[in-house]
Amino acid sequence: PKGPAKPPPPVVVPAGKGPPSQVPTPKTGASAEPPVAPKAKPKAGKGGKGEPKVFNKPPVNATKAMKPLWWTAFVFGQTLQKGETVWDDVQDDMGLLDIELLEERFAKNAPPPREKKVKEESTMKAEVKILQIIKDPNLVIQKETSLRKLPPAQECAHALEDLDDAVLDIQMVQIIKDAACPTPAEKKLLEEEKAKQPTIPMALPEQYMWVIGNLKAYQQRVECWYFIRTYQERQVDYHRALTDFMECIECFKESEMLSSLLGIVLAVGNYLNAGTNRGQADGCDLETLQKLEAVKDTSGKDVRSFIFDMYFHKLYDKAAVLVEELEPLLRNVHRRLSKDSDSTEKFTRQARLSLEDFDICVKSLNDEFEKMNDTMTMILQYFEDPADQFKLRMPGEFEKAKQGISALVNLKEKAKSTYADVLAWFKVNAMKSKDFFELWDSFFIPGDLIINKDTQMKQNYLVPTFCQGKPPTVEDLMVLWEFKEPDDVKRTEKKRRKRDPEARKRRQERREKDIAERERKEAATGGSADDPSSASPEAEGQPVLGGKGAKGKGKPGKALR
Numbered sequence: 001p002k003g004p005a006k007p008p009p010p011v012v013v014p015a016g017k018g019p020p021s022q023v024p025t026p027k028t029g030a031s032a033e034p035p036v037a038p039k040a041k042p043k044a045g046k047g048g049k050g051e052p053k054v055f056n057k058p059p060v061n062a063t064k065a066m067k068p069l070w071w072t073a074f075v076f077g078q079t080l081q082k083g084e085t086v087w088d089d090v091q092d093d094m095g096l097l098d099i100e101l102l103e104e105r106f107a108k109n110a111p112p113p114r115e116k117k118v119k120e121e122s123t124m125k126a127e128v129k130i131l132q133i134i135k136d137p138n139l140v141i142q143k144e145t146s147l148r149k150l151p152p153a154q155e156c157a158h159a160l161e162d163l164d165d166a167v168l169d170i171q172m173v174q175i176i177k178d179a180a181c182p183t184p185a186e187k188k189l190l191e192e193e194k195a196k197q198p199t200i201p202m203a204l205p206e207q208y209m210w211v212i213g214n215l216k217a218y219q220q221r222v223e224c225w226y227f228i229r230t231y232q233e234r235q236v237d238y239h240r241a242l243t244d245f246m247e248c249i250e251c252f253k254e255s256e257m258l259s260s261l262l263g264i265v266l267a268v269g270n271y272l273n274a275g276t277n278r279g280q281a282d283g284c285d286l287e288t289l290q291k292l293e294a295v296k297d298t299s300g301k302d303v304r305s306f307i308f309d310m311y312f313h314k315l316y317d318k319a320a321v322l323v324e325e326l327e328p329l330l331r332n333v334h335r336r337l338s339k340d341s342d343s344t345e346k347f348t349r350q351a352r353l354s355l356e357d358f359d360i361c362v363k364s365l366n367d368e369f370e371k372m373n374d375t376m377t378m379i380l381q382y383f384e385d386p387a388d389q390f391k392l393r394m395p396g397e398f399e400k401a402k403q404g405i406s407a408l409v410n411l412k413e414k415a416k417s418t419y420a421d422v423l424a425w426f427k428v429n430a431m432k433s434k435d436f437f438e439l440w441d442s443f444f445i446p447g448d449l450i451i452n453k454d455t456q457m458k459q460n461y462l463v464p465t466f467c468q469g470k471p472p473t474v475e476d477l478m479v480l481w482e483f484k485e486p487d488d489v490k491r492t493e494k495k496r497r498k499r500d501p502e503a504r505k506r507r508q509e510r511r512e513k514d515i516a517e518r519e520r521k522e523a524a525t526g527g528s529a530d531d532p533s534s535a536s537p538e539a540e541g542q543p544v545l546g547g548k549g550a551k552g553k554g555k556p557g558k559a560l561r
Contacts, residue, residue, distance in 0.1 A: 054078070057092065064103045132203040133189050143179045143205040150175055153211040160215060163225055163389045170229050177222045180208035187213045217379040221390060224379075227372045228397045231365065235404050238362055242411050245353045248328045248437065249415070249422050257322035264311050265292075268303060286426045289443040304443070308481050312474065320474040326440075331471045333441040337450060337463055347447030355419055355433040362412045369405050373398050445472070449480050461486045 056076055073079075082088060134140050150156055150172055159167035160176070168176070182190060190209060194202075202210060212218050252258065266284065272295065273279040295303040312319050323330075335349045376394050383391045419433055428436075450462050465476050478484040 062103070065109070066103070129200075130203045131193055131197055131200045131206055133186060133193060134203075134205055140203070140205065146175045146179045147204055147208055150180070150208070153180075153208045156180070156208065157211045157215060160212070160218070160221060160225070161389065163393060165229070170226070173222065173226045173229065176208075176212065177226055179205065180212045181219050181222055182209040182213045216382050220375050220379045224372055224376045224390075224394060224398075227368065228394070228401065231369065231401055232404070234361070234365055235408055238358055238365065239408055239411060241353055241358050242362075242408075242415050244328070244332070245355055245358070245433070246411075246415055246418060248332050248353065249418050251326055251328045252422055253418075253425065255322065255325040257318045257325060260315055260318045261307075261311055261322060264307050264315075265289075268307055272303070283427070286428050286431075286439070289439055292443075293446070304446070305481060308477070309483060312478050312481070312483055316474070323472070323474045323477065326444075327471045329437060329440055330444065331469070332437055334469065335441075335445065335447075335467045337458065337467055345451050347451050349438055349441060349447070351434045351437040351441075353433075353437075355415055359412060359416065362408055366405055366409055369398075369401055373402070444477060445480065449482075457486075 054075070054077075076082060132140075134143065151159070151167065156168065156172075156176060158164075186209060190206060190213070194210070212222075215221065265288070266281065269284055269288065270279050270281055273281070292304045292307070293302045297303075297306075332352050333349050334352055335347070337345060337347050339345055376398055380391055380395075385391070423429070423431060423436075445466055450458060450466060453462055461479065464470075465472055466480070472480075475484065475489045479486055479489060
């Protein structure tokens with residue numbers, strides 16, 4: 001007779017062939033307990049190749065080759081015992097898995113993840129936070145730093161319309177001119193971006209550019225207003241400098257004692273050149289003042305020391321007056337004693353005022369005025385409101401500027417003419433005013449006489465006297481040339497001749513009188529002051545180097561030939 005049905009044999013999988021799998025259980029005629037694998041003792045070793053490993057679960061058939069997970073697989077009856085670990089209650093929930101997604105993401109040849117358009121759009125929207133047309137980060141920082149010093153953009157716009165000096169000082173107007181006025185290209189780009197995104201807030205520079213850019217002729221309006229508020233300072237500075245320059249030049253023409261010093265120079269030169277065709281001279285070139293340094297005695301002192309010895313001791317009173325007369329010259333030159341990187345002392349000098357420099361400055365200011373004046377006249381047509389402050393104020397302001405700058409230009413031309421007369425007086429064809437002043441200063445105050453003195457002498461007397469902007473006296477020069485000791489100079493007893501405050505006015509009146517007289521003679525003779533055949537230098541009152549002339553001081557009659 002047939003007995004009860006036997007249970008199916010257990011599933012045997014060779015050890016090391018992959019994870020446990022689950023497959024349908026074969027049907028049998030009667031229910032049976034889960035198969036229990038027979039106990040086996042596998043060989044020692046990791047994933048050994050000995051007896052096959054027996055699993056309690058059927059294998060899983062994946063449709064794609066998957067990326068391996070290198071774990072250590074526990075199996076009940078082998079590495080796990082019932083009732084000892086958490087795994088007693090853990091179910092293999094294979095039915096909860098999204099197999100398709102699992103294979104899509106973790107198959108060995110799985111493609112890279114697809115980009116999601118929704119996320120891209122959200123990212124783009126997150127990036128656009130403010131409307132900004134200036135992309136250079138350095139320029140943005142520079143503009144924002146400046147613009148934070150201004151009132152709000154609308155307040156700035158109202159102040160520009162009203163030309164309100166109280167709301168916007170000069171520095172603020174300059175910031176608006178440099179950082180808040182858009183270029184035509186920037187204005188066009190800003191309008192385009194604003195039309196595309198009207199609700200997006202603007203960055204700080206764009207806020208000012210938008211508000212200021214909506215004013216009529218905003219760039220020209222700001223530039224004209226800035227010019228009117230700044231030109232006067234330059235005009236005053238240039239006028240003062242040219243006036244001081246005129247004083248430096250006129251001190252030569254007005255000097256009564258310069259001829260006494262040049263007389264000694266001429267006598268020494270003729271004696272040194274005795275018996276040659278260079279002797280018996282009635283005058284000499286101005287560069288002779290530099291050439292004297294090359295003629296030295298046996299002790300190493302040059303011939304200037306002899307000249308000033310004679311002049312200071314035998315004509316002391318005249319020497320004292322001459323030093324005071326040339327005070328503008330000596331005050332105009334800045335002297336400095338310094339050290340190089342190797343601690344070697346060097347002496348430098350530089351003229352403070354140079355006609356050539358201020359000629360350029362005045363020309364630049366005048367050119368700027370003419371440009372701004374043309375701009376002002378051009379943009380008046382854009383302001384239809386008769387009460388517009390620009391239309392009411394700017395024409396008058398520019399007329400005032402025209403008068404002041406024209407006077408400055410005239411003063412500059414007069415300075416050039418006066419300097420040309422002085423060069424002609426010394427029979428010099430051309431020389432920069434800087435070189436002229438430094439030549440004379442070097443004649444009176446040689447740098448080596450300061451450098452070669454001992455440290456105490458330099459620190460206590462020479463540097464404070466000659467290198468700190470103070471005009472020296474004849475006593476100071478005598479100490480420099482070693483004719484006196486500093487202790488012999490009693491500063492409290494020095495008597496300085498007071499400059500006549502009306503002297504400049506009288507000089508100006510005398511020059512105007514001379515010009516009027518020259519013009520009268522030209523009208524009578526039909527000649528020209530520029531025509532050498534029409535009049536001789538003496539007839540025209542042309543100054544020549546030498547002594548005092550017939551027409552008063554500064555008009556020497558003895559020519560330098």
